[in-house]
Amino acid sequence: MKLIAVTSCPIGMAHTYMASAALKKAGEKLGVEMRVETQGSMGIRDRLSSKEIKNADLLILAADVTPLEPERFRNKKTFKVTTSKIIRNANKVVQEALDSLSEEN
Amino acid sequence: MRYKKILTANIIDLQLTAETKREALEKMANILYRDNRLSDRALFLEDVYKREELETTDMGIGVAIPHGKSSAVLHTSVAIGRLPEPVQWNLEDTEQPVYAIFLLAVSLENQSRVHLELLSNIASLLINDSFIADLKNAGSEVDLLESVQKHLGEII
Numbered sequence: 001m002k003l004i005a006v007t008s009c010p011i012g013m014a015h016t017y018m019a020s021a022a023l024k025k026a027g028e029k030l031g032v033e034m035r036v037e038t039q040g041s042m043g044i045r046d047r048l049s050s051k052e053i054k055n056a057d058l059l060i061l062a063a064d065v066t067p068l069e070p071e072r073f074r075n076k077k078t079f080k081v082t083t084s085k086i087i088r089n090a091n092k093v094v095q096e097a098l099d100s101l102s103e104e105n
Numbered sequence: 106m107r108y109k110k111i112l113t114a115n116i117i118d119l120q121l122t123a124e125t126k127r128e129a130l131e132k133m134a135n136i137l138y139r140d141n142r143l144s145d146r147a148l149f150l151e152d153v154y155k156r157e158e159l160e161t162t163d164m165g166i167g168v169a170i171p172h173g174k175s176s177a178v179l180h181t182s183v184a185i186g187r188l189p190e191p192v193q194w195n196l197e198d199t200e201q202p203v204y205a206i207f208l209l210a211v212s213l214e215n216q217s218r219v220h221l222e223l224l225s226n227i228a229s230l231l232i233n234d235s236f237i238a239d240l241k242n243a244g245s246e247v248d249l250l251e252s253v254q255k256h257l258g259e260i261i
Contacts, residue, residue: 010159013209013221014170014228021229041211041221064160087232088165 001032001098004048005060006067009083012040019062019083019090026090032098039068048072060097062086077101109180111220112227112253112260115140117246121186121206126194130154130171133184133208142180142210149177149210163194167201168231168240172209181220183227184208185249187240205240207231219261226257 005023009015020036027034035056037048050072053059059078061067062085079097086093116136123129130153134146143149152175156162163169184207191202209224230236230253239252254260 011156011172011174013172013174013211013224014162015160017225017228018164018170018232021232025232038225040225042218042225084160084165
């Protein structure tokens with residue numbers, strides 16, 4: 001299973017990067033591939049390539065402010081969530097994201 | 106203006122006492138002010154409260170990361186406070202009380218990419234179980250600083 005994620009928050013100092021770290025940790029724990037792009041005070045970092053976006057099963061969009069360059073993710077299956085929820089319990093969020101995929105199939 | 110590292114043992118307080126969030130933030134702003142990192146305490150706190158109003162910075166894991174980008178900041182810094190008696194961050198919420206506060210102060214003028222990166226790495230540390238153990242158990246301010254350096258490399 002390949003997941004990609006985008007995280008962002010109003011000032012781009014704390015939530016963006018904590019949520020990114022939490023998602024990576026949860027990905028490891030649950031055995032899913034997890035690539036995270038952060039959109040914070042340093043702009044876009046660890047940018048997702050068009051290939052990565054294309055090959056991903058699902059996008060976890062944790063954008064507390066309007067995401068940058070959203071057109072890249074058009075038509076991508078998306079699971080929306082807040083950065084706070086991820087920081088509090090990333091394992092649960094990733095599990096819910098995975099469940100949302102299996103419900104559709 | 107003499108250059109200052111973003112984190113030193115001077116701006117860590119492992120014995121922070123406060124009954125409320127406001128008192129905790131005031132004391133931490135004082136720590137930064139005394140270390141000549143702020144030009145104006147009140148203005149800085151105002152900017153921190155503005156950010157708080159957008160959304161709480163209580164991360165729900167016993168740690169809060171209040172932050173202000175402010176013209177009152179002379180040197181981009183992170184002050185760390187550990188509270189022997191945790192405080193309730195928001196009156197209405199049922200989250201666990203906050204036992205540690207990482208107050209990020211970001212200068213509008215002297216904002217280097219390196220500093221921003223360091224701040225973001227410090228925020229990510231709070232997801233790291235081995236750092237959280239050190240945060241809870243550090244016996245001195247220098248010990249905690251050394252743990253940050255162990256995880257992130259030399260602090261500049």
